[in-house]
Amino acid sequence: MNKLKHALLIPILGLALFSCQDDEDVNFDAPVISEFQFGEGGTHATDGTAYRGSDLHLEAEILAEATVASITLTIHGHDLVVGEGEEEWDFSQTYTDEKYLVRNPTFHEHVDIPANAPAGEYHITLEVTDEAGNTSEVEGHLEVLSLVTISGLEMDETVARGNDFHVEFMINAVHGIHQVSVDIHAHGVTPGAGEVEWEFEEIYEEGYHGLTEAEFHEHIDVPANAPAGEYHITFSIEDEEGNIQEFESHIDVTA
Incomplete structure (x- = not known):
């Protein structure tokens, strides 16, 4: 009989401990962004260069302990001179697609670069926020060239x-x-x-x-x-x- 009581007591204690853990706040580490690569879209290049009037390919691996809530991509120029017929180009978009609102998604997008964007160096930031409120970002530099x-x-x-x-x-x-x-x-x-x-x-x-x-x-x-x-x-x-x-x-x- 004592052995039976002891056997029944173990799962009950386990349930109690599990319940206590659910009641406590769980601390998640911030997302980790790796393999952030970008380049000319037509060839899925990763050399950090692309052409105006074409598209830019971007890709990154995201390791997230908590479910991803959003991914924000921003691109802006570095003190570029806007020539005749050109227009200043800045890009910002927040992605909340279903494929990204998971743990450990792969970010993969193509962004059109206007044909009249000034050629030169651009700064890229990729920011990932999870449902626990943790945010991580990674930066890079893109060289936009003329075709x-x-x-x-x-x-x-x-x-x-x-x-x-x-x-x-x-x-x-x-x-x-x-x-x-x-x-x-x-x-x-x-x-x-x-x-x-x-x-x-x-x-x-x-x-x-x-x-x-x-x-x-x-x-x-x-x-x-x-x-x-x-x-x-x-x-x-x-x-x-x-x-x-x-x-x-x-x-x-x-x-």
Whole structure:
């Protein structure tokens, strides 16, 4: 009989202890965020670079003792200069999708980067909050690049009318070059006797079309009867997906 009482007493004591534990507050450690990776979305890259006009892939592993309540992602630029045709870009979103409101979720999202966002360095913060009120965050830096970039411009500063001037620069286009356009027009120049107003528009494809990297190297003729003065030049590089990168320069035409 004593043995039976003892056997019955053990589960009763266990239930009592379990009940006491339920009544006490349980302390959960804050979530742990690891393997935070991000990069160009099309290839699920993890090198910390992406392209404007494309999407950004982000992924992280979250170890949470308590159920996750929310995940917040913020992206903002580091004192970036906003150029002509560009708009400042900041991103902030809180994710409360069902797939994340669990213990130990994997964060996986794609964020669109506007085509007119300034290129440069951006700061990324991923913050995780659990149902116990614990919060953890991890930070990183993203380099936003242009799908089309131009570098190493070399061009004559002056040209005598009746001669040609030289221009060259390097083009890198992730999706390949479609065409290069050159537009030249005068800045308030009035033609004199025997002179004819000069404007130049030309599209260059041969030797450039389809290449992801090319050196633009051309010589442009200036008519002998073009008015002397300052001329404005716009170079436009369009890639195979319609993304356009422009830059401007000037040249003085002399008599």
